Amino acid sequence: MNSNPGKGSAQGAACVLAAAMLALAVSCSFRRPTVEEQLSGDKPALTSYYVRSALRLEGEGDYRGAAGFYRKALELAPFDPDLHNNLGSCYYYLGELDSAVAEFTEAVRLLPSYSAGYVNLANAYRLLGRLDLALAAAREALRLEPTDARAHVTMGLLYERMDELRLARKEYEIAVRLAPSDLVARWNLGSAYLRLGYLNPAIENLRYVAEAEGENPRARYFLAVARLAKCDPEGALQELSKVQGSPSWRRDALYVTGEALWLQGKHEEAVRSFREAVALAPQVPEFRYNLGLALLELGQIEEARRELAAALELRPGWTNALIRLGESFEEAGERAIAAQYYRQAISADSASFLAWQRLGRVLVDLGRVDSGYAALQRALKQWESGKESGPRPPGQLATLDDWTFCAGPEEARKSYVEALMYLGKAYAAQGQYRAADHALRKALAECPTCPETYETLSQIHRVSGRESEALREEALAHWARGVQAASRDSLRSALWYFRRALQRVPGLGEAHVDLGRVYLLRGQLDSAFTFLRQGLLIDERQARAFRFLGDYYAQAGKLDQAIAFYLRAISEEQEPVEALRGLADVYMQLGSAEEAKRMRAQAHFLSAKALLREHQTDRALDKLEEAIALNPRHPGALFLAGHLLYQREMLEPALAYLSRAVELDSSQAEARCSLGAALLDQGQIQQATRHLEAAIRLDPSLARAYFQLSRAYLEAGQPERAREYLRHAESLGYKVPVEFIERLAGAVRESR
Template sequence: MKDGASRLDDAAAEFKVELDSNPNEFFANYYLGVVYVIQRKWDLAVGLLEKATRIEPRNPDPYFHLGQAYQALERHRQAIEVLRKSIALNPELSHNDYQVTTAHYRLGQSLIKDGQKDEGEKELQTAADLKSKSLSRDKERAVAYLSATDLHEQNGKFPEIVSTEGIVAEGPGADAKTEKELRSGEDYYTQVIASAHNDTGLLRADRQDFRGALAQFRLAAKWNPRLEGVDFNWGLAAYKAESYKEAIPPLERVLSASQSNAQAKQLLGMSYFMVESYDKASILLADVVSLKPDNVGLYYTLALSLIKQGKQNEADQVIRQMVVKGGNSPQLHIVLGQAYYEQGDTAKALDELNAALALDQRTLLAHYYAGLIHLKAGRFDDAVREFEGELALNPSDLQAKYHLGFVLLARQDVERGIRVMREVVGLKPDFADARYELGKALLQQGQLREATENLEAAARLAPDKSYIHFQLARAYQAAGRKAEGDTQLELYKQLKEKERTQTTP
């Protein structure tokens, strides 16, 4: 139970953070109140759950848990009032058989405690009848999980699977029966907390805080990996947060469970593309194109995936389909520019990218790809101009910002380059390449503490990159940390030898 208690403390901390930033948010008040019910902090639970009923007066759930808190505090008349409200708002088993049944059971208890014996016994009999109906179902079924097809289609309710008696306000002491009920209750509340994190993630996604949403969906999956929709939400939030590598495992699980899920297939294909797994991307995106033949953007990414694999004939077929579907579009010229670039014809590649901009000056990625061509050709001033042009159209393009910082450092515009790289790391702390470039630049400037921090982060994020360990060794040595420097230098040599072995035919 210690591990469970620790996890509840973690959950409470998360909901307090949400409550501090949004004090009138229903989910933050409601779920923190539920945590306090679990922890038997009844007075704290009452305050939060009462506020939750004021925020959403037509929602039966906070009334239900508030009834338990009132019972534990021997405030039975108030318990009667809120339990009746919960039942009135939630009269059928279809919403939640456990909650409806237990509400009648608790109401019966409080009525009897309040001297209303006949009414109380009627409620207890109602609870028994409802429980009998519930027990006729499959007791092992997965119950009423959140139904989610995307980040915004959620019903906001949580699953409840514990037996009726297990959640009635307990008196002091813990006999064998009570211990069994508490274990059953722990299963139930594990799912409550998982749903709480999922709901909080939805709120943050609605505010376009995809990194915050990602953290919440990650926690929801930790509490209950089987929570319906959580893998899709996790994968979508990771994709939106540009954490493409993290998006892949949950989306793979979604697709494994449902091969016909076109949304998951498209997101997974795009994620593979972003991590340069072009073979996997092209297989999935080809399937999605057949399902969504009018989406020109899919042809664009599929064609690029094939070009990156050197499958020019297949790419040409996709490009011809693009022409049929989209005509002389900017996206068509960007794909053609990529094709020419892969063939080594940078002049024609730039001509195609300029043709895309001639059709629409606000075409995204044309400046970016032109910047990459100039960067690789050593034309740093032209590259800076193109990356700045991309950021003028799309200030949130992290790759364009990173490459701008990279080329600024390459042309020795160190102060501005460091400033841009700091912005990139601030926006995406797990961007290993940005951490490395920033750390290396700071090391050259003698800023050892910040340089070391960034190089250490880069080494954690990309432990198999030899060059990171080489720069980290230099940072440790410069800071007088010889033993650590020697360790990193030895690791660099081992990785370098491994790289040579792998590239030797």
């Protein structure tokens, strides 16, 4: 028995401690060596280990850790260009651009044929803002490897930094041709097309990126913007529904959602969407502006004014915000304050048609006729100088103002028509009734269904003692309101207005015809026929009546008579799109599918031409493609599609369309000219010259054919002949680019 347990325990503890120390010593003497220690005698293997470790960390996004391993690798292999390039890439992603440049520079010094190193060097210089050095590096990369898609993308990015978007787009196009599945190239090309306003190819490339990357919110957002720019709010909303869950894109998605809903006429929903966008980003002036403008349109003036004032505070001197603030006071009857805002808008932008128009309007209403007249004249001058510009490409945050063209040509010209109407009022106030009548007739030529213009004419005629004319204009005002109601499918209201018009003037042919049309829409065929026939008896020039009678006979099953009236409408109407569609339907009922296709193709062709007048090129191209699909032998559609694509420098599809158009109809001077120009751009000088000379024979007054022929002869080394054709072009009023004149002058000097 142990009589001394304390002593015995101490001895046992000492034994345990000694054993533990012995075990530790043994374990230390057998520690597993690290990979670096194992490979310390094999430099290639150790270098490879460092590179593998760096690549793994790069894949995880740890560029700092990766850079550490690359530096270790370079201590063992300091002359390896790939290691310098990889280390430079880590510095690039870390934002340490000077260090990145140093590594990329060393990579290409060690291997002068290293095209990838030059691409990386160009991108680093681009982010540093040293564009001259970036361009030199990118050009060297392309010299070494002309088929490197990444090098072309880099060159495109550089051109974008230099505001040379068209050159950038060409580089991106080359990149996509070289690497069709390269998402970076596709994204940049789609973005460039969008900024240029080339919506169809923008949508094609952005959709490719969006589908390849799943639910890429950035691609979906810009895809929605492109579809909205094509006046396709439903398509835009479909794309935006896939963006809402992304926190980083939610605010912008809400904003564009509001615009799409507004275009659909869902104004209350649009306001809710704008409110949400403003709540997320109250500092964005466009968000506040759209909310203010939407509220103003809904009559919520006080709140609209607060939002517009906030937008103006965020973006001082914003012309449109000043105009809309003026409108908010004008709407409240405070015209003097409104005039002050309109004057501020003119101070901010003296070329603003809308500011001059609004100022003229309010001054006329205030009785300051002379000043109002002067402002309206200035407004009309600004309209004439800017009317060819069309809708702007959606390259930045758009506002509701930018989508006016989607509401149709009459809505887009509404302010112009109003300017003419108020000018007529100003003339009338000065006693110049003939001038007033002229201004108002001009307004009606732009908008024949604007009731306010007829009402103004009626007032002027009544003041000048022409009561019968005043009564007729009053009846036409009712007719115009009826047409507007019918366009909104408010058939009961339309009937009321048309009957009121006929009460004023029983012999108003327009009202008889449109009353017949409403009865036709309501299925009351007998009444429809009675009024349509009466409209024609009153005025045989009512071309629409022939179309509606075609509709009547088609509904009545009398197809031969329907064809006769549709054909008469087609011969009488300037743009018989609806008559062509009606005729196509009748041909389908008769089993003449080919004739039906031909009629529909012509309808699409005419619709395309109408869209082009409103500067909506992509929608026009859609219509032309539909026309060609229905009738591949439609020379007009083929030419127009080819010409539009040539204007966009899309030579391959342009040549395909233009060649086919000329093959079908070689007597089209414009088609021969466009084909020659496209061939010339492809370097096919002899073929181009042949078509251009043929164009001039067909139309000796075609100025651009002379210019293109001048280009052809210059390229062929015949500067004297080129100068001869240039003189012809200039004599016909062609505006020759200064660069071409200088180039030709230099070639002429050298030839002597």
